[in-house]
Amino acid sequence: MNEFDFIRRYLQRQQPDDNLILGIGDDAAVIRPALGFDLCFSSDMLLKNRHFFADVSPEDLAWKVLAVNISDMAAMGAKPRWALLSAGLPELSEDWLNRFCGSLFALADRFGVTLIGGDTTKGDLVFNVTIIGELPQGKALRRDAAQAGDDIWVSGRIGLAAAALNCRLQNCTLPTALYQQCEAELLRPEPRVALGQAVLPFAHAAQDISDGLAQDIGHILKASDVGAELWADELPSLPELKTVLTEEQWLAYTLAGGDDYELVFTAPVGAREAVAAAAECSGTAVTRIGTINDTGRLQIIGSDGKEIKLTALGFDHFG
Amino acid sequence: MNEFDFIRRYLQRQQPDDNLILGIGDDAAVIRPALGFDLCFSSDMLLKNRHFFADVSPEDLAWKVLAVNISDMAAMGAKPRWALLSAGLPELSEDWLNRFCGSLFALADRFGVTLIGGDTTKGDLVFNVTIIGELPQGKALRRDAAQAGDDIWVSGRIGLAAAALNCRLQNCTLPTALYQQCEAELLRPEPRVALGQAVLPFAHAAQDISDGLAQDIGHILKASDVGAELWADELPSLPELKTVLTEEQWLAYTLAGGDDYELVFTAPVGAREAVAAAAECSGTAVTRIGTINDTGRLQIIGSDGKEIKLTALGFDHFG
Numbered sequence: 001m002n003e004f005d006f007i008r009r010y011l012q013r014q015q016p017d018d019n020l021i022l023g024i025g026d027d028a029a030v031i032r033p034a035l036g037f038d039l040c041f042s043s044d045m046l047l048k049n050r051h052f053f054a055d056v057s058p059e060d061l062a063w064k065v066l067a068v069n070i071s072d073m074a075a076m077g078a079k080p081r082w083a084l085l086s087a088g089l090p091e092l093s094e095d096w097l098n099r100f101c102g103s104l105f106a107l108a109d110r111f112g113v114t115l116i117g118g119d120t121t122k123g124d125l126v127f128n129v130t131i132i133g134e135l136p137q138g139k140a141l142r143r144d145a146a147q148a149g150d151d152i153w154v155s156g157r158i159g160l161a162a163a164a165l166n167c168r169l170q171n172c173t174l175p176t177a178l179y180q181q182c183e184a185e186l187l188r189p190e191p192r193v194a195l196g197q198a199v200l201p202f203a204h205a206a207q208d209i210s211d212g213l214a215q216d217i218g219h220i221l222k223a224s225d226v227g228a229e230l231w232a233d234e235l236p237s238l239p240e241l242k243t244v245l246t247e248e249q250w251l252a253y254t255l256a257g258g259d260d261y262e263l264v265f266t267a268p269v270g271a272r273e274a275v276a277a278a279a280e281c282s283g284t285a286v287t288r289i290g291t292i293n294d295t296g297r298l299q300i301i302g303s304d305g306k307e308i309k310l311t312a313l314g315f316d317h318f319g
Numbered sequence: 320m321n322e323f324d325f326i327r328r329y330l331q332r333q334q335p336d337d338n339l340i341l342g343i344g345d346d347a348a349v350i351r352p353a354l355g356f357d358l359c360f361s362s363d364m365l366l367k368n369r370h371f372f373a374d375v376s377p378e379d380l381a382w383k384v385l386a387v388n389i390s391d392m393a394a395m396g397a398k399p400r401w402a403l404l405s406a407g408l409p410e411l412s413e414d415w416l417n418r419f420c421g422s423l424f425a426l427a428d429r430f431g432v433t434l435i436g437g438d439t440t441k442g443d444l445v446f447n448v449t450i451i452g453e454l455p456q457g458k459a460l461r462r463d464a465a466q467a468g469d470d471i472w473v474s475g476r477i478g479l480a481a482a483a484l485n486c487r488l489q490n491c492t493l494p495t496a497l498y499q500q501c502e503a504e505l506l507r508p509e510p511r512v513a514l515g516q517a518v519l520p521f522a523h524a525a526q527d528i529s530d531g532l533a534q535d536i537g538h539i540l541k542a543s544d545v546g547a548e549l550w551a552d553e554l555p556s557l558p559e560l561k562t563v564l565t566e567e568q569w570l571a572y573t574l575a576g577g578d579d580y581e582l583v584f585t586a587p588v589g590a591r592e593a594v595a596a597a598a599e600c601s602g603t604a605v606t607r608i609g610t611i612n613d614t615g616r617l618q619i620i621g622s623d624g625k626e627i628k629l630t631a632l633g634f635d636h637f638g
Binding site: 022031032033041043045078084122124132140207208 | 340341344345346347348349350351352354357358359360361362363364366369370391392394395397401403404405406407435436437438440441442443445447449450451452454456457459461462463525526527542
């Protein structure tokens with residue numbers, strides 16, 4: 001099976017799409033943008049032994065490759081529409097490809113994403129997805145729009161993916177059932193597209209948590225030229241994790257773990273009911289974890305009311 | 320220097336662009352499409368030891384990574400506008416990064432391409448570019464638009480890149496000066512953007528030559544449900560190459576070598592003067608190398624008037 005057979009058999013599918021003039025199979029795909037909409041673009045590259053373990057199942061791998069990109073669209077409040085997939089693939093069995101593509105298209109279909117192009121080449125496992133989303137003109141949830149006084153909200157639960165990763169790396173120990181629960185978050189993060197679109201009308205700044213909550217909020221603070229106070233006790237987690245891990249571990253995984261792909265966003269205090277309604281209608285739990293201020297720095301407050309110094313936890317990048 | 324420093328120092332540049340609402344530095348870039356235009360999308364992934372040698376200079380590497388993508392826009396008749404670059408990079412010196420980025424942006428600037436996003440990660444050298452171009456609505460040069468009776472045209476000279484590659488792989492021997500001339504084509508292919516746009520009003524089908532002329536014309540024939548006759552004696556090459564290589568080598572490199580990134584396009588016989596004018600105004604030589612017919616197959620005619628069987632040259636993919 002050569003590259004062209006592979007594309008024809010696994011990737012080329014006909015789907016109704018008014019804006020797609022020309023899909024896979026030419027030098028480039030052609031999109032006719034809808035009037036009144038901006039387009040968003042993001043790329044993520046995933047490398048073996050860096051973003052996934054070599055023994056990952058093809059289903060989980062396909063999910064993650066696409067989900068982390070869809071998550072970037074969620075963070076803009078955009079509707080994901082199209083994707084280009086580049087893949088370096090060693091000799092793979094048809095079984096492997098069937099399972100990979102089955103999982104990829106199941107996720108793509110769930111979010112209304114059409115594969116419009118890409119590239120396949122022989123090589124070690126490496127993937128790059130470029131995703132394209134649609135937004136009402138001028139409405140993007142940007143990082144530079146947080147305002148002093150805003151609440152800070154986060155979706156879902158954070159730190160679970162990092163706990164699973166660190167357990168696998170033997171940096172901590174988790175009971176089997178708890179590990180499996182955390183591993184599910186690591187392998188199959190759930191892009192918060194519905195929430196991103198639901199908060200679009202009133203949220204100020206947003207981003208998804210890929211590098212760890214503290215670092216990712218840091219991007220918002222820097223871009224918006226504001227500061228923030230985060231309440232460690234309010235960070236949404238699994239209660240069992242807090243009992244099994246040391247406090248340092250729990251803080252490290254929750255604040256700096258990354259790979260959560262939850263949304264962190266800021267919204268004015270007056271929008272609390274609207275946030276609750278957006279959470280309800282999108283079926284996504286949200287937690288208020290702090291406030292934006294004008295201090296220009298990120299302070300994390302512990303249960304004793306004192307500031308937790310991230311540098312004491314081994315992080316250099318926050319000040 | 321971490322990923323964010325790298326992005327800030329090397330990749331984030333301010334350029335005037337009416338359609339770019341938000342560039343590098345958020346979860347996604349935001350483009351406001353111009354009225355009356357379609358957008359084209361293409362991705363190419365380049366892996367070390369597959370698409371480039373490990374000892375390639377950073378300047379040549381950056382050129383190729385971007386040029387092969389710009390070439391896809393040329394093949395659609397589109398104007399390249401924006402690009403996303405994902406890169407897996409080992410620990411690299413600032414000197415290496417300066418040279419890579421200097422060459423990348425020099426080429427991007429020459430073609431009016433703005434870098435709007437991407438991803439950097441630590442890993443072995445691997446690159447993926449997604450390029451986005453603009454086209455007047457409905458005007459794309461597609462592969463499925465060739466018509467029986469069309470002339471077949473090719474830009475520049477073909478087979479040089481394959482000759483250089485095969486010389487390096489010790490499959491053939493070239494005098495030093497000739498090798499260097501061919502190597503320049505391999506390392507720094509010239510995207511034919513001006514030609515693609517110039518032939519847009521009258522050309523039927525087009526594509527760029529990445530996998531070899533015969534295979535790439537085969538895509539047009541299959542998509543358009545037509546056949547073609549190619550005249551081997553008319554294929555544009557370097558006269559010295561024909562004298563140094565065996566006939567089999569010359570035919571193999573010219574017909575199946577790939578990496579040429581020249582344009583092959585079809586146009587009605589009545590457009591010959593228009594083709595000549597487009598070649599003149601874009602400063603790109605073009606050569607008429609055959610005709611489209613309704614035979615449904617690709618025939619390559621040698622200097623003796625007899626058909627050259629590609630299978631006899633070791634190619635399985637053509638019929």
